Amino acid sequence: MGTYARQNIVFARGEGAWLETENGERYLDFGSGVAVNALGHAHPRLVAALTEQAGNLWHTSNLYRVAGQEKLAERLVEATFADKVFFCNSGAEACEGAIKAARRYHFVSGSPERWRIITAEGAFHGRTLTALAAAGNPKYLEGFGPEAPGFDHVPFGDLAAVRAAIGPETAAVMVEPVQGEGGVHVGSADYLRGLREICDEAGILLVLDEVQTGVGRSGKLFSHEWAGITPDIMAVAKGIGGGFPLGAVLATERAAVGLTPGTHGSTFGGNPLATAVGSAVLDVVLEPDFLESVQQKALRLRQSLARIQDQFPSLVTEVRGQGLLTGIKVSVAPAEVVAAALAERLLVVGAGDNVVRVLPPLTVADHEISEGVDRLARALSHLSKSIT
Numbered sequence: 001m002g003t004y005a006r007q008n009i010v011f012a013r014g015e016g017a018w019l020e021t022e023n024g025e026r027y028l029d030f031g032s033g034v035a036v037n038a039l040g041h042a043h044p045r046l047v048a049a050l051t052e053q054a055g056n057l058w059h060t061s062n063l064y065r066v067a068g069q070e071k072l073a074e075r076l077v078e079a080t081f082a083d084k085v086f087f088c089n090s091g092a093e094a095c096e097g098a099i100k101a102a103r104r105y106h107f108v109s110g111s112p113e114r115w116r117i118i119t120a121e122g123a124f125h126g127r128t129l130t131a132l133a134a135a136g137n138p139k140y141l142e143g144f145g146p147e148a149p150g151f152d153h154v155p156f157g158d159l160a161a162v163r164a165a166i167g168p169e170t171a172a173v174m175v176e177p178v179q180g181e182g183g184v185h186v187g188s189a190d191y192l193r194g195l196r197e198i199c200d201e202a203g204i205l206l207v208l209d210e211v212q213t214g215v216g217r218s219g220k221l222f223s224h225e226w227a228g229i230t231p232d233i234m235a236v237a238k239g240i241g242g243g244f245p246l247g248a249v250l251a252t253e254r255a256a257v258g259l260t261p262g263t264h265g266s267t268f269g270g271n272p273l274a275t276a277v278g279s280a281v282l283d284v285v286l287e288p289d290f291l292e293s294v295q296q297k298a299l300r301l302r303q304s305l306a307r308i309q310d311q312f313p314s315l316v317t318e319v320r321g322q323g324l325l326t327g328i329k330v331s332v333a334p335a336e337v338v339a340a341a342l343a344e345r346l347l348v349v350g351a352g353d354n355v356v357r358v359l360p361p362l363t364v365a366d367h368e369i370s371e372g373v374d375r376l377a378r379a380l381s382h383l384s385k386s387i388t
């Protein structure tokens with residue numbers, strides 16, 4: 001169907017931060033499949049985990065215990081605030097699961113009237129009907145019938161607006177620690193701490209959508225660690241599967257209390273192939289020094305992008321981000337920068353608010369950062385010539 005305005009290019013294989021077309025043209029991938037290929041392409045540990053699992057068992061359904069799913073859940077519980085994990089296949093499903101968990105928590109805790117969720121303007125939570133209503137972007141909602149009810153939108157970063165929006169029907173606040181699709185808007189540590197306090201005072205749940213920020217992208221395993229707080233419920237996807245479709249809802253024991261047998265489910269969720277890859281991703285990301293190295297690479301990338309801003313001040317008006325979730329705000333349409341970069345065989349990704357996202361794999365080498373930034377500089381140079 002005509003849902004995508006695709007670039008006219010087909011990739012045949014990939015390795016690390018590089019993609020290659022059938023004709024052998026090599027592209028430097030600073031989009032990572034929209035923050036999905038956390039460990040780059042064809043990471044040997046992921047290939048081994050997937051092929052080994054493929055020879056043993058693909059799918060049994062959630063009618064039975066799934067060994068690899070239990071293993072990955074235990075690893076996630078050990079590494080995070082969570083006591084409970086539900087597996088699904090995508091970010092939108094993870095957000096839906098998080099919303100359902102939050103509503104059911106109040107339902108079984110004696111406050112069934114609490115079902116509304118406060119969300120942030122500029123958010124992105126996926127393309128299911130409820131996730132679209134949660135984000136409230138009119139562009140994505142148009143023509144799809146009545147908007148799913150139950151969401152109150154407030155400006156991102158505005159604690160007073162959250163306080164004012166809380167009413168007797170409020171169940172939770174749900175935000176991304178960094179708005180990715182919305183244009184790499186970083187929620188400050190004070191904002192996240194404030195949300196935690198407000199939710200505790202009001203007896204409502206804090207739900208974080210870490211679908212894009214999670215699994216090392218922010219330089220921590222999860223972005224909320226930068227603020228020193230923990231959510232009650234968290235949606236995870238994208239990087240956790242390293243390119244294999246996998247999502248998860250993580251929650252504390254208390255917040256997960258409503259999701260009893262039969263209340264939620266998924267046919268494919270947490271299937272042996274997906275969770276074998278997920279465990280391998282986590283093995284690498286949790287190795288000593290891995291996240292430290294992501295932070296160092298992020299600093300290097302940010303400094304290089306700042307130099308580009310100095311070089312092209314009329315084209316690049318801001319550099320922002322957290323970890324390797326980086327964005328440059330540009331004064332032309334982001335699609336023009338994406339196209340100019342593609343001509344230099346560099347992949348970057350557009351976002352809202354006139355931002356181009358620079359999302360190299362977490363395993364990117366220092367010389368690849370230099371190469372990518374050089375290519376971006378060449379692309380911007382061509383663009384600035386064609387404008388003036």
Ligand SMILES: *Cc1c(COP(=O)(O)O)cnc(C)c1O
Nearest residue numbers: 090091092124125126180211212
């Ligand atoms: C990508 C994204 C989603 C949706 O993920 P899908 O896998 O496309 O459903 C939800 N939330 C955030 C923050 C995202 O970046």
